[in-house]
Amino acid sequence: MFYCDLIRRLLQYFLLPLALRTYFKKISVEGKDNYDSEGATLLAVNHPNSFIDPLLVTSILFGNLYYLTAAEYMGKGIKNWFMRKEFHMVPVYRPSVFADTKGNSDMFKECSDLLKDSKMLLVHPEGVSVKRLKIQPLKTGLARIAIGTKQKYPQLPIKIIPIGLNFTNHHQAFSDVHIKINAGFFLEHTENTSDNIKTLTEKIEDEMKKTVIHLENETAEINYWRFFRLLPSWRFFENDEKTFSHQKSIADRLNDLSNDDNQEFKKLSTQAEYLEKKLLSLGINKINKIETEFSSLKYILLVGFVLLFPVFLVGRLFHFVPISLIRPIRKKIKTKPSFKGSMIIALGLFLNLFWYVIVGVVFAIIFGSKYLILLPVLLIIGRISTVYLIKWDTFYKKWKQYNISKKHAFYNSDLMEWQKQVDSFFN
Numbered sequence: 001m002f003y004c005d006l007i008r009r010l011l012q013y014f015l016l017p018l019a020l021r022t023y024f025k026k027i028s029v030e031g032k033d034n035y036d037s038e039g040a041t042l043l044a045v046n047h048p049n050s051f052i053d054p055l056l057v058t059s060i061l062f063g064n065l066y067y068l069t070a071a072e073y074m075g076k077g078i079k080n081w082f083m084r085k086e087f088h089m090v091p092v093y094r095p096s097v098f099a100d101t102k103g104n105s106d107m108f109k110e111c112s113d114l115l116k117d118s119k120m121l122l123v124h125p126e127g128v129s130v131k132r133l134k135i136q137p138l139k140t141g142l143a144r145i146a147i148g149t150k151q152k153y154p155q156l157p158i159k160i161i162p163i164g165l166n167f168t169n170h171h172q173a174f175s176d177v178h179i180k181i182n183a184g185f186f187l188e189h190t191e192n193t194s195d196n197i198k199t200l201t202e203k204i205e206d207e208m209k210k211t212v213i214h215l216e217n218e219t220a221e222i223n224y225w226r227f228f229r230l231l232p233s234w235r236f237f238e239n240d241e242k243t244f245s246h247q248k249s250i251a252d253r254l255n256d257l258s259n260d261d262n263q264e265f266k267k268l269s270t271q272a273e274y275l276e277k278k279l280l281s282l283g284i285n286k287i288n289k290i291e292t293e294f295s296s297l298k299y300i301l302l303v304g305f306v307l308l309f310p311v312f313l314v315g316r317l318f319h320f321v322p323i324s325l326i327r328p329i330r331k332k333i334k335t336k337p338s339f340k341g342s343m344i345i346a347l348g349l350f351l352n353l354f355w356y357v358i359v360g361v362v363f364a365i366i367f368g369s370k371y372l373i374l375l376p377v378l379l380i381i382g383r384i385s386t387v388y389l390i391k392w393d394t395f396y397k398k399w400k401q402y403n404i405s406k407k408h409a410f411y412n413s414d415l416m417e418w419q420k421q422v423d424s425f426f427n
Contacts, residue, residue, distance in 0.1 A: 002257045006167065006422050007248050010155055010360065015349060015353065016055060016058065016059050016201055016349070017059045017343055019056065019185050019348060019349040019352075020052075020056060020059050020345070021138045022094065022348070022383065022386060023341075023344070023345045023348065024173075024174070024176065024177055025175060025176055025390055026145045026176045026177075027056070027059075027060070027176075027177050027179070027206060027241075028029060028177075028178045028336070029060050029174070029178075029179045029181070030178065030179065030180045030181065030240065030241045030244065030312070031182065031183070032060070032181055034161065034182060034183045034184060035063075035121070035161065035181050036180045037063045037064075037117050038118065038119075039060070039157060039159060040115040040116070040118050040119070040149075040156055040157065040159065040160075041119075041121070041147055041161060041427045042115070042120075042122040042123060042145065042159070042161070042206055043057065043065075043121065043122045043123065043158075043161050043163055044123060044160055044161065044162045044163065044207075044374070045057055045122060045123070045124055045162075045163045045164075045165065045206050045210070046126060046135055046140055046163075046164055046165055046208060046212055046346065047124035047126045047127075047128065047129045047130070047136075047165060048129065048130065048131055048133075048165060048170055049131075049167060049170050049171070049342070050339045050341070050342045051130040051339065051342035051343060051375045052249055052341050052345070053124065053129070053165055054067055054124075055342075056120055056177065056179065056347075057165075057179075058077035058122075059164060059234075061401060062132070062178060064074045064088075064120065065120050065121075065122050066087050066088040066089075066090055066114050066119055066120065066121045066122065066165060067086060067087075067088060067090065067122050068090050068092050068093055068107075068111070068121065068122065068123045068124070068141070069083070069090065069091060070091075070092055070097070071087070071091035071092055071093045071097075071098065071103065072094075072097050072098075072288050074091050080147075081295065090107055090110055090111060090114075091107060091263070092107055092141070093107070094127070096149060097286060100301060105333065108144065108145060109149055109251045111145045112145070112148060112149040112152055112153075113150070115145075115149045115153075115156065115158060116152075116153055116360055117381070118227070118366055120312070121133055121145070122287075123141070123142045123145070124187060124203060125138040125139055125141065125142040125201075125208075126138060126139070126203075126236070127141070127194045129339075131170045131171070131426035132221065133212070133213045133214065133215045133221050133224065133251070134214055134215055134216070134221070134286065135205060135208050135209050135212060135214050137205070137210075138201050138204060138205045139200050139386075140197050142160075142195055142201070142204060143197045143198075143200040143201040143284040146158055146160060147186050147192050147197060147200060150187055150189055150190070150295065150348075151191075151192045155187050158186065158187040159184050159186050159187070160184055160185060160186075160187060160204060160207075161178065161181065161182060161183075161184035161208070162181075162182040162184065162204065162207045162208040162211050163178070163180070163181050163182070163211060163372060164180040164182070164210075164211025164212035165177060165179055165212070166180065166210065166212055166213055166229065166244065171340040171341040171344075172341070173341075173344065174386075174389075174393075178240050178243075178244050180207075180211040180212070180272075182211050184207075184341055185203075185207070185209060187200075192340040211249055212229075213244075213251045214248075214252075215253075215254060215255060216249060216255045216258065216259075217255075217258055219258045220251070220254040220255050220257070220258040223254055223257075223258075223269055223272070224250070224251055224254055226249070226269075226273065226276055227272060227422065228247070229274065229276065229285065229286045229287065230272060230275055230279075230287050230290055230415070230418070230419070231287070231288035231419055231422060231423075233247065233289070233419070233423065234247070235247075235289070236248065236289055246248060250426065253426060264425060265425065268418070268421060268422055268425060269408065271414075271418050272418070272422075275414065275415055278410065279415075282404055282408065283400065284397075284400065284404065285355065286397075287401065287415075288394065288397055288398050288401055290398050290401065290402055290405075293327060293404065294398060294402065298395075298399060299396075300397075302393060305388075306390055307390075308388060309379060311384055311388070312384070312385045312388040312389070313385075313387065314381055314384045314385075314412060315378075315381040315383075315384055315385025315386075315388075316385050317381060318378050319352070319355070319382050319385070320382070321355055322348070322351035322352045322354075322394050323346065324353045325347075325351055326344060326348060326351060329347055329351075330343050330344060330347060338420075351387055356375060356379075358377065359378075360372055360375055363375070364413075368370050
């Protein structure tokens, strides 16, 4: 058991954060002071990105967390025992999957016992993973756990903390994620009735909406993505908290506008659709922010990329084997589309770990154990090569956009005029 616990801690405190920070370009956290690792706590987390969601929360909180997990993913026998014992998973029998959900009685009892022992329980109260900028209607399970436990242990302070995961792209590597931790609230003693469970569920849902970009309908979501692709001024602020606050205020405004017959906004929305199609025909799917210095520095930056290319090449060549294996393995493993990002990051973590073990053994046999010091150096070079790819992609897109802006009149007339009108409308 010691070795199992050691492996779990190695995964949680080192390999998992490393893998996530390699997969994502940036992970920012807001409101971490609202989290306290002591006391009975229910973490209400939205669920846009399947298995990555609990991994992200685990990587930033470093607490002794327990996880409410769909029973169909936990298997049976030894696998089930291992998942429960070593990875603190509590199975939930979903009615949409299991005809017999009697096992949920044991689940509710186990959750109450964990809270009684001042443990932290991570729950995805939406119940399903959906790639939408929206909090789905919550299931009542979290409220039933909280109220049921409070009934059994009236003096036990139970805190509910909503956590919002906000992805710039749910299933794409090198995207950003902003995690907002709400202040939360302590549960008051209340009777275990269906009305009280419904009321608490609605309160949790309202609090969760404060932590995410929440768009009420498909029209608002389409406009949100379209406007943000065309307006780089909306995507860049001094810090991640201000960026998120601005984007959330825009989302809230779009929710209101989607239910309002505002002719000026309808005109701006129609123009946005035209501009998006025009840019896509020119090979641009998102307008980047081009600094005024870019035109004079672009050749100097290009020289920098050329000089750093050998470092990038070493990093890519060293990691060629695990990188080249990810795609064919993922194609052979059939999963739901919502699990795409989770599958890539899991394969990347274990393939790279396996690769480093093999390389370490070979180095030790051929050159001696003292050369194992090269492994962390190669790991750093691999990270540099990843950053190089991200920066080169941004540089190339800016260069392409800069050249198009010089060749096509509509870019400096229709697009810029539309941008001014939108900024004026929303400000």
